[in-house]
Every structure is written in structure tokens, then in C-alpha cells.
Amino acid sequence: CTATRYPDALPLRTLKAQVVLKEVVKFCTTFGLPRVIQTDQGSNFTSKVFGQMLKELGIKHHLSSAYHPESQGAVERFHQTLKTLLRTFCIETGKDWVDGLPLLMFAVRESVQESLGFSPAELVFAHTVRGPLKLLKEQLIGKDTAPISVLDYVSSIRDRLHKACELAKTHLSEIQSKMKAHFDKKTFSGSYVIEQKLSETDYVVGTPDRRRKKRVCHVNMLKSYPQTPSLRLNNSVILGNIDSHLSYLPRSQREDIVRLLQNYPTLFSDVPGRTTVLSHDIDVGCSVPIKQHPYRVNPAKLELMKAEVDYLLHKGLAAPSQSPWSSPCLLVNHVTKPDSFPLSRMEDCVDKVGASKFVTKLDLLKVYWQVSLTARACEISAFVTPDNFLQYNCMAFGMRNAPATFQRLMQKVLSGLGYCEAYLDDIVVYSHNWEDHIRGVENVFSRLNDAKLTMNLAKCEFAKAVVTYLGKKVGQGCVRPLSANVVAIVEFPAPITKCQLRRFLVMA
Template sequence: MEVAHDSIMGGHLGVKKTSDRIQAAFYWPGLHADVTRFCRSCDICQKTIPRGRVPKVPLQKMPLIDRPFKRVAIDLIGEIKPPSEEGHRWVLTLVDYATRYPESVPLNKVDTETVAEALVDIFSRIGVPEEILTDLGTQFVSECMEEVNRLLSIRHLTTTAYHPMCNGLVEKFNATLKSTLKKLCSEQPRQWHRYINALLFAYREVPQESTGFSPFELMYGRTVRGPMQILKELWTKDVDTPEVKNSYQYVFELREKLEETLEIARENLRKSQDSGKHYYDRKAVNRKFTQGNKVLILLPTDHNKLLMQWKGPYEVEAVVGINDYNVNVGKKSKIYHANLLKLYVERPPEAVQVAAIVEEPAELDEFDGEELLELGDLHKKKGVDDVKLGPDLTEDQQKELHDCMGDFTHRFCDVPGSTSLVEHEVHLTSDVPVRSKPYPIPVRDR
């Protein structure tokens, strides 16, 4: 099997091709099962298997947020090349979970102090959220950022390592932001920072498929007056005259409208979430790991962050969530999502039990047939006198017990016998002999 699979001429092919190659010259019972176990435990094959061959686990639903800016998702885009004329190389993005309302700030650098100041600037316009969700970037998990979160009473949530899907809301917005910026500033690439506010307005004005409302409408309770509304007014000369209301009536109606739209948006979000999970789980497999399992982890290569490869094996230390596991990766432990893990199959030690019969003619001549096969003596050798009695018995007790055993000398004998006390009958279901199925023989050997 090593020659057919692991060697240079073997090529580390699959189970079927390796089995066919072996069967062309050799055969033994259970060949296919042995080859299957051997190929699945190949260290090189396990570490070079394509990512798509490992099935993903079922999607877990995120909790629905029904209050604006209760939870926001935060991320960084960059490094953007070329930088803007003012030296901006990165963009800090923020998206609200309830309304999908986005915010973006261009940055010259992404140290913790700069990111914290930009977040405080955004919070001064939209309010301080209760929870923020970020990745494990050093800007977000530093001691300075922890102190900012403590002062503002913000609960900081983080994604697992190398699993941006957990923060998919802001990642999707980042893709839209980069794609739109590329189209808007194709002629003046160093002016991209000037288009961010216009891009944000366009994003806030359009209804979201998941909620059914635009982020601006969910945020302010009214439709924004944008370019399309202005063009309509110029063409139709029809300008809506707002109804005169007092402050109390306006606030009351606005509150009712916001509550109604948010409730509808929440229901639309639930339906969109169920639909997305249905399509995602069509090819998903519920893979579970337990403490002590050996796993391979899909990690970036040392030379390119975007190229991933299987590394390991590492040991699972604990189960910390439905699909999250604490894995010991050497000197420290990290939490990884199940989609980045694959069970490692260890190959058993190379120990084979072999029995060989060696015939030496010179030695066989020294023995005759009777010495090669020794049969046990069927004559009586031991009897009642050979029974050992307990030392605690007195002489009278030993004599009495010896006389009692003398009445059953046929029981105290080393020669096998039979009894008539019990009978056992064997009933056959059929007179036809039972024939065992022969082992399959390769076609070429038939």
C-alpha cells in the first residue's frame, strides 16, 4: 500500500485508483477496506485536500436586533492604493444591525488611538451602542480600546479567528463600498475620499432586501428627499405641502410610525434569515468534535494571507459553542469555527503480525512421525488419593471426608467421560449443507 499510494510513483491517488493498482498484482481478503483506511490516514493527503471537499456545518442564526444602534458591526478597509490626496489609506466602517444604517470614516493610520477617536466621533452622531462586534484586529482588542469600552459601558463582541462570516453584515457593506468607490473615482483615483459621503447617501436611500425599508426611513421615520424626489418635483411641479401639526402630535405620530416600520422590518429580517439558512444548509453537514480529538486547521500561509492551507494536527481542548472549539495551537489556545476544522485521521503504528513456516529438510529427517504429534494419555493417572484436603480439618474429619469421596471415585478422575444426567438435542432446520460464500478472485487470476 505504501508503494501504491505514498511512493513517488504512487502519486497519492484516491482509494479507487490505489485499489485498482494493487489488485492488478496482488489480492487479499479485505483489500478495499484496508486501502480505504490507509488512504484516509495519509498525512499528506489530509493536509492538501481542497477546502471545498470539506463540508460546511449548518448555519446558526444571529439574534434579531429590533432597536436601532443596540448592536453595531465595525471593521476596517485597507490599505487602499493609491492613497487619497490627504493621505487616507484606510476606511473605518460601521453598520447598525437593526436599521442597516452605515457610517464610514477615512483614516490616515489605523493605530488604536486613531480608531478610538473615529468611533467616538461616530457615536456622537448616532449615540453610544450597547454592543459592538469586531474581528480580532489589534486595534479592537488592545488595552486602550478595552478602556474606551469600559468608560462608555459598551460590551465588546469578537468573531472567531479567520472567520469573517460571523461579521458578515459589515463585510457585505465593505464589498459594496469598495465596488462603488472603484466606479465613482475611476478617472480621479486619488479623490476617493470625497465620494464616501455621497456613496453613504445612496446606500441609505435604497430599501434593503432584508428589511423592506431604506436605512434612512427606519432611522428617521420618513422618506429622504433625494435626487429622484427633487427631479419629480421639477417635472410635475407638485410639491407636497406638509400638514401643520403641533410638536406633541408630530412626535407621537413619528413614534408610532417608527415602531410600525421597525416591527415590519423585524418580520422581514426573520423571513430573510430563514430563507438564507434554508439555501445555505442544503449541502451542509452537521460535523461535531469532542475534547481530545486531533484536528487540522485551515490557516493562511506564511507568505500570503489570502492563501489558506491545512495545518496541524492540533488537539481540541474544549467545546465553547455550537460550532466553536478551543484548540491548542502550541503555546496558546484559540477559538476556531468548525468550518475551519477537519478531523485528523491518525495512521496506526506499522506493526504487522506475520506467521511463517520454515521447512528445513535436514531437521525433519531427525524426527519420526510419532514424535511430531503428541497425544494426551487417556489412562487414569490421578484419583481420590491426589485430592488435597484443607489443613484446618482434624484427622478424623479428613478420614471421614476421604471415605465419602471414595464412593464417587468416577467423579474424581482426570480421564474425560460422559454423563447421563443431562441430554442435549440439536435440531437441524434443513438437510441441505450450508456452504460459505467463496472470496472474490480478481478477473485476471480466474
């Protein structure tokens, strides 16, 4: 229980759904039916039988985020404590951990929690559990408690439990403040501006976010704050210096590529185009509109969010909305009917390219933003920020059927071109001689230009012998993995024992 920190641990031989259900039922018969149960995304918890049981008992099921242990922080922290206790018990007694689990759980439950100021058992049962220390105290003092009536006992339990909860909340808030103050000591604050030079070694630095608005700092305490320049290159910048990007080609071949680029200026715009070949639709069936309020955003991130929203509005990628929907993609994806259009097989694409002499790899600019949404999809894609209520005009990243829609678009645009393969926005043109290669690249440019698509020159590679495509080095009659992907296997020591051999085979 997250409120009282009351833990419970049960030894199980297997984690199948049927076994877990029995233990959940036993837990409910002892403590009552909970309103919410939070679990990880194991198959035993996501099974239909587990979900049906929770539905019949009226229990909400919350799944924790994968690879984010902070979503179950109290449980994960207790796991560390329990493992330490079990390890110590087994080392000192030499017994199996199953034998000591009930005793260790009793010790944890009667121990006072630092964050609450009470033991978990006291918050659950409203009285101090009679443990070994209390038994020793009774034996030393030798006094028996006076009998008490049932009404007085119930009344005292209620008063004691109410006071304990109030004190626990107060103590928890104090501990949280202490933890925040301790954590904030290591947080980055700045950057700051030097306002005045007092001497060769002393400077006045403005600190507007601190209690002291100005501080005198020695030169040894100062360090320049490097501002990382943006690495994003626009197509117009690359076109202005295209010769340096094609320096590996002979002059005649370089001129052929430059001529192709100049013949299709709209294909290399700095703003993503909007294709007219198809539109993306979102079919949610008869689902009721999902509505969520905006959540609080860190002030430092709020400015970035405003800048991104302004970019979407300025480029026409989003517009003000009056939709009944207001939810993130995650909830919309849950009720969206899937699109089963298949993606190209990566192995087939790589094998076709491997034997070629000239390979050109093309990449599209913000591919999803180049696909329009239908009127129904625009309404369903509505989202809310602390300052705006907008809806997308184009296909947003994270939508459930977005990969299938874009692969369908590529199939329509590039159908019939036998010297071209496309896996989503990764397009590759391959040929055995230069004339065929230039003709093939020009045909692909023509198809993409007719579809009103825009390319990203920063990620394009023209007429190379070997390129990196779908995680493989392809070209010149060879297909080989990237060296970074096999370095662990290459540097793995030669196995000597059976255990080392098994480890090597599993890794390979």
C-alpha cells in the first residue's frame, strides 16, 4: 500500500496468471478490495483472465511504464531493502530465504518509517503490533493492561488512527522538503552574466534566480558557458555548398548530380511539403471522445513548448481546435483500429542493394508532416497545452497507423521502379553503371516531385560505392553489419568453460 507503506511478499514457484490470481484473492479477503492495482507489463498481469478478474471486482488496473522504475518508486525501493534483508538472513543462518521471509516481513512492518514517522502496521491496525520488543518490555515491567470495553476500544482506535494519519502526512511533507533541498544542491543553475570587473581576480556575477541577486566571485570559480550551435542544416545552406558534399565524385559525375538537384528546386525546400497522393485517417469506431486537462509543465520547458507550438502554427502544421477530443496519442492509439498494411522486409531491401556499383540513399524531410489528415482525423488529433487547444493538420509522430500509411504512400509513389527500394522514408536507388543510375535517380526525383514531397539533403548520399542502409553496410557486392554492432562479439574472450560458451552463444 503506497499510503501506509505496508508491504507484503509471497514466495511463488511460478508467476503464471492463475497462481497470481489466487494470491490476489487471498490478499483481498484479508484487507478488502482495493480501488487501484498497479503492476508492471508482465504477460501474467496483461492476460485476459487477470483483466477479467479485476473488471468483475471493480478494480482499476494501472500499468507502470517500461524501463521507468520511478513509476513504482516505493515498490522498487522496498525491493532493495528486502533483498538486503534476505541476503543477510541466508548468510548468518544458512537457511533458505523462504523460511525467513515471514519473520523479515514482520520486522519491516513494525519498524518505524522515516518518511511517515509510524510503522506500517500501526497505520493499518491502529495499534502497535505486539512484537519481540514489546514482549520483552511486558516481561520486565510485569504489568497487565486493565480490561477495556468494546465501545471504548473502538473509539480509541478511531482517534488513534486519525491522529496517526495526520502526523504521518505532516512528517511526510517535512521529509519531502528535506529531500528536495538535498537534491537541489546538485542541480544546475545558470548560465550567469558577468556584470562588473572589480579587479584582475574578482568579478561581480548576476544571479537573478538566487536569493542574492549579485555575487562577487573569484576568477577560479568562473567557467565559460559554451553554447552549442544548432547542428540542423537547411536544404538551402547545403545547396549553396553542394560541391563540398560531392567532393568524392569525379567532376563529370558531380556535374550530373548538381544538374539533377537544380532541375527540382521545389523538391529541396526548407519547409516540408504536403502530398496529395493520400491522407491519413483515424478510425476509432464508436469510442467516446477522450478528454484530458493540460498538465503542469516545468517553467524551463514551458518556453520550449511555446516555441514548438508557434512553429506548428506558423508552418500550418496545426490549427486552433473546437474538437470534443483532447488527449495524447497514447490514449487515442488504444481505441484506434489497426492498419495491417505490411512494411517492406528489411532483409530483401538489403540483399537487392548489396550487388550494386552505385548506390544513392535519399531521406525525406519530416516525413509524417508531409501527409495530411482527413477531417475526422484532424478532430481526433486535438491536443491541449497550458496556453492553447490545437489540432494537427498533418500526420503527427506517434500515431498508431502512421508507419502503415507512409509505407502505402511510398508504394504508390515509387511503384514500378525496379531499381529503387523504400523502407518508410529510407529510399535507396541502386545501379551497375553510371548512365542507368543517373536515369534512375531522375525518375525517383520526378515521382517525389509530382507527389509534392520534400527531401532532406543533410541525410542524402549520392552515387556512393558503399552506404549505410537499414543497419548494414551495402554496396560493391557485399552486405556486412556495422562494426559498432559486432564489436562486443569480436572483443569477447574465447570461451573456455561450458558456462562461458553458453554466454557467448546467447550473445551471438
